[in-house]
Amino acid sequence: MATYKEAGVDIDAGEEAVRRIKGPVRETFTPGVLTEIGSFGGLFHLAASGAMRDPVLVSSIDGVGTKLKVATRVGKHDTIGEDLVNHCVNDIAVSGARPLFFLDYFATGSLRPDVFEAVVLGFAKACKANGCALIGGETAEMPDLYKTGDYDLAGCVIGIVERDSIVDGRDIEEGDVLLGVPSSGLHTNGYSLARKVLFDRYVAADTPEALGGASVGEALLRVHRSYLDSIQALIAEDLATGFSHVTGGGIEGNTRRVLPDGLDIAVDYSAWKRPGLFRLIQEVGEVPEEDMRRTFNLGVGLVAIVPAAKKARAKTVLGALGEPAFEIGRVVKADAA
Amino acid sequence: MATYKEAGVDIDAGEEAVRRIKGPVRETFTPGVLTEIGSFGGLFHLAASGAMRDPVLVSSIDGVGTKLKVATRVGKHDTIGEDLVNHCVNDIAVSGARPLFFLDYFATGSLRPDVFEAVVLGFAKACKANGCALIGGETAEMPDLYKTGDYDLAGCVIGIVERDSIVDGRDIEEGDVLLGVPSSGLHTNGYSLARKVLFDRYVAADTPEALGGASVGEALLRVHRSYLDSIQALIAEDLATGFSHVTGGGIEGNTRRVLPDGLDIAVDYSAWKRPGLFRLIQEVGEVPEEDMRRTFNLGVGLVAIVPAAKKARAKTVLGALGEPAFEIGRVVKADAA
Incomplete structure (x- = not known):
């Protein structure tokens, strides 16, 4: 197993898979990501997200449910990562927040480097499209919990919004x-x-x-x-x-x-x-x-x-x-x- | 299924389980949690974490591996949540960060309210001990992915540190x-x-x-x-x-x-x-x-x-x-x- 550790992205996977995802993950890095620091966590410099008077962090964690089982059935794993990122981003965007960074959890019975690569490339693609850094991840192999070929995903996004710009529905009126x-x-x-x-x-x-x-x-x-x-x-x-x-x-x-x-x-x-x-x-x-x-x-x-x-x-x-x-x-x- | 939605804590579970966890989850809320806002995401008011000159967010996502299988074997689920929170908190604490908030992902084949309650109470206990708000969660039932009685957990913590106080090892010297x-x-x-x-x-x-x-x-x-x-x-x-x-x-x-x-x-x-x-x-x-x-x-x-x-x-x-x-x-x- 090779290890990819950069800015909190801590990925143990096949060497080839690590080699392939490294570039795409790095391409998601926005100026806020403090890449010079090898660390146990992912570091994001808040000032890089723009000057804010009174910032509020907005976060959401989610999975993709059994859409995973469709991906596994069809053998197509390169979009399920996009599903997860976009789902999480929407959940904070509705409050008016812009995403800063995303972290993923990938759990499987036995790591298949090609599947892993496809999933992570999906994360990277959607993170980049949303202007959101893929700043951290955890990959877990648990053969006793997941059947061979099965995997589960969770993702967490953290975004930011000015407190007085939060969209919270309080101004909604009859007739809207x-x-x-x-x-x-x-x-x-x-x-x-x-x-x-x-x-x-x-x-x-x-x-x-x-x-x-x-x-x-x-x-x-x-x-x-x-x-x-x-x-x-x-x-x-x-x-x-x-x-x-x-x-x-x-x-x-x-x-x-x-x-x-x-x-x-x-x-x-x-x-x-x-x-x-x-x-x-x-x-x-x-x-x-x-x-x-x-x-x-x-x-x-x-x-x-x-x-x-x-x-x-x-x-x-x-x-x-x-x-x-x-x-x-x-x-x-x-x-x- | 009852739903507990508060400050981004979005939990679908048995009514009894939701009733029981509500108090303990709320007890983790620090002044930064904007509870007045019903929302798709969890909102955290950054100013409440104390005035900072140049804040850096430090985040980590993790699971607890097959310690889960021991919990399931023994039938004791009230500490595995603490394991996850403390693991995540340590991963950001080593950079000098203090945790602000934590989000959890709980995936299972079929939700057992007593197990769910025990796990979430573990999250809440450890969050409180670390001064960290349990601000969000996702509960997923996926019978096709998890065997009855099995569950997996992922957790994500977000913390904060002054940029010039980051502990990054650069001052380590021979003889330390x-x-x-x-x-x-x-x-x-x-x-x-x-x-x-x-x-x-x-x-x-x-x-x-x-x-x-x-x-x-x-x-x-x-x-x-x-x-x-x-x-x-x-x-x-x-x-x-x-x-x-x-x-x-x-x-x-x-x-x-x-x-x-x-x-x-x-x-x-x-x-x-x-x-x-x-x-x-x-x-x-x-x-x-x-x-x-x-x-x-x-x-x-x-x-x-x-x-x-x-x-x-x-x-x-x-x-x-x-x-x-x-x-x-x-x-x-x-x-x-």
């Missing part, structure tokens, strides 16, 4: 509009149900018509998107009063988390065309509509809550980023929902 | 003394070997004479110690030029990581009495001395590298904290090792 920003697929939620339904009927290479040419495996592995740029663009023009990252719990479950007391949301589920993957799961699995809404994002990965008067400008700003945002509902009084 | 601070047992390393050796011969309840009355299970589950207070006390009087947290790689492997180029260490393994657990593993497993040294801490959980002239004071400072530090070697020229 819910703008949906498209997801790319299931993101990282609902995989236990989706796998059960789809793999009872199909193999991963099947291309049911509803998927418009994609295979079941491809559709299920589509990368969880990062909404960092969209969120930051709306914040820059003060266009949103809140954001919700649509994960487990669905559009309503997640969006209700950011509402002030006394308010609720009314979502019009007919307002957008539900992507084929969700329609296929519902049809094949005969999944009740209520379960679909609670389990899946249904094509909406991010909800931006926007004052009605700013709706047109918000759509223009998102459109300029290539985001065809669509109105999916409104904020209402709690008893009117 | 290596002071060993006692471990409580294996801490979180070497469990694959230790389990294989000991459980081939004993059951967990056995009390071999070398363990001085403790059972094999008790000895193996002894909590990974936190060295935060010892490290901070030495730093406060400028008594140390470097620290090494002795984990996988042993005393030499870890201590070499902090040495400047051109220096090495000479460890005198006869300088302290090796605890019974290590002697038992070596004897029962006929483990070569070299493997013992590379795999285990051998009774030394922390090495403080101290200028010879400050050795006596350093020992006094540690002694006042109840730490019977002992001299285990010296810093030497690289070619003289």
Whole structure:
């Protein structure tokens, strides 16, 4: 086993794997990373993230659930790392934070250097795209806990926001509009149900018509998107009063988390065309509509809550980023929902 | 499933488990935790950690390896969380950092509320002892990945240090003394070997004479110690030029990581009495001395590298904290090792 230790990135893996990931990991390093210091931890120089009056650190830890099992089934491991980074980044971005750095945990029964490399390259790619340094990692081999070929991932992101710029939903008002920003697929939620339904009927290479040419495996592995740029663009023009990252719990479950007391949301589920993957799961699995809404994002990965008067400008700003945002509902009084 | 969401602590678990952990998790909250904000991430107000001129964030992510399998075998889950927190805290403390907050990942096949509660209470206990807020967590149920009863843990700690107070080993000089601070047992390393050796011969309840009355299970589950207070006390009087947290790689492997180029260490393994657990593993497993040294801490959980002239004071400072530090070697020229 070779060891890659730099700026807290402590990776024990095959020599070839370590050689291959070294460059891509280093490419994620932003000026804040103190690489000159060999250390047990990853060091990040806060001043390098820009002068701040009253900074608040925003952090989140997460996994990717059983999307892992799809990656293992299909034998495609180069995007699951992106899924994890983007999921974590979105969870802090909705507070208005920008990510500073990310740390990963990779646990497996027996390390397969090619799989390890693919996963870490996914972390590195997404970290770079989000302007976030891959500053630390732990690789664990536990043959008694994981079956050969299986692995689990956890990731932790730390970001920063000015205290008076935190987006916390307190300014959300009745009549605000819910703008949906498209997801790319299931993101990282609902995989236990989706796998059960789809793999009872199909193999991963099947291309049911509803998927418009994609295979079941491809559709299920589509990368969880990062909404960092969209969120930051709306914040820059003060266009949103809140954001919700649509994960487990669905559009309503997640969006209700950011509402002030006394308010609720009314979502019009007919307002957008539900992507084929969700329609296929519902049809094949005969999944009740209520379960679909609670389990899946249904094509909406991010909800931006926007004052009605700013709706047109918000759509223009998102459109300029290539985001065809669509109105999916409104904020209402709690008893009117 | 009930959900506990507060300041980024997002826990889906049995209602009873959530009810029980809520108080202890909240007790870890330091003034920096912005609890008033329901959020997708955990928010920490940096100013609450004290005024700093030029702060550096120090972070580490880790697991506890197959010590988990001992906890599962013995059915004792209330200390494994402490192991993880203390391991992570030590990894940043050796740079001079104090921990600000901790996030955990708990993945299992099927959530057992009593086990979950015990593990989280362990996190909370150790976080509180280290002055570190348990600010976030993710609980994942993945029956296809983990066997019933099995679980894995990952934890991430974020700490802070003044840039000009980072302890990075650059002032280490030939002749500096290596002071060993006692471990409580294996801490979180070497469990694959230790389990294989000991459980081939004993059951967990056995009390071999070398363990001085403790059972094999008790000895193996002894909590990974936190060295935060010892490290901070030495730093406060400028008594140390470097620290090494002795984990996988042993005393030499870890201590070499902090040495400047051109220096090495000479460890005198006869300088302290090796605890019974290590002697038992070596004897029962006929483990070569070299493997013992590379795999285990051998009774030394922390090495403080101290200028010879400050050795006596350093020992006094540690002694006042109840730490019977002992001299285990010296810093030497690289070619003289």
